[in-house]
Amino acid sequence: MKRRALVMALLLSAASTTLAIAQSDLKQPSSSDRYVPRLGDIMSAAQRQHQKLWLAATAQNWELATYELGQLESSLAEAAMMYSGIPVSNVTTLKDPLQSVSDAIAAKDGRKFAKAYASLTEGCNSCHTSMGRSFIAIRVPTGPQPFGNQLFPPQRKP
Numbered sequence: 001m002k003r004r005a006l007v008m009a010l011l012l013s014a015a016s017t018t019l020a021i022a023q024s025d026l027k028q029p030s031s032s033d034r035y036v037p038r039l040g041d042i043m044s045a046a047q048r049q050h051q052k053l054w055l056a057a058t059a060q061n062w063e064l065a066t067y068e069l070g071q072l073e074s075s076l077a078e079a080a081m082m083y084s085g086i087p088v089s090n091v092t093t094l095k096d097p098l099q100s101v102s103d104a105i106a107a108k109d110g111r112k113f114a115k116a117y118a119s120l121t122e123g124c125n126s127c128h129t130s131m132g133r134s135f136i137a138i139r140v141p142t143g144p145q146p147f148g149n150q151l152f153p154p155q156r157k158p
């Protein structure tokens with residue numbers, strides 16, 4: 001229950017409430033045939049959303065940036081809800097950077113956005129590091145090429 005409450009707090013941050021698209025119109029599968037996505041798949045979606053968020057904001061398409069931020073938040077919340085091995089605190093520490101990104105988008109402020117986005121990206125990596133996944137190194141995207149927000153050379157162990 002506690003876990004759910006914390007994760008819901010993340011989901012219900014101001015950023016995601018700006019985008020209350022009618023998800024409820026989509027039928028939920030019945031509990032017996034519910035497909036649980038693999039964590040790596042949720043994260044791969046998060047990677048795409050993280051990159052598109054940057055690309056949208058640098059193109060000053062704030063509407064698209066708002067959308068991608070909402071998608072990213074949902075992926076992170078989903079990961080935390082479905083995978084109890086992920087420490088909730090690793091997710092909730094992202095609340096502040098997510099809020100700052102949301103504020104920067106609302107203000108259409110590219111400089112504030114860049115700063116907030118950098119700390120969000122640090123948040124991705126600190127969870128990876130704390131979970132023995134420091135080899136999954138996320139960075140501020142270098143451009144629109146696929147995986148432009150990931151570093152592939154070996155990373156120094158923390």
Ligand code: HEC
Binds near residue numbers: 138
């Ligand atoms: C709360 C912890 C946590 C946070 C926050 C987190 N991740 Fe992850 N991520 C993981 C774990 C754990 C894995 C490894 C999953 C596995 O071993 O199957 C992972 C895996 C990944 C992968 C590898 C997917 C693949 O299969 O190639 C990518 C890419 C990734 N994360 C991107 C991100 C991005 C981008 C962010 C930030 C927006 C982020 N992650 C935030 C825990 C986290």
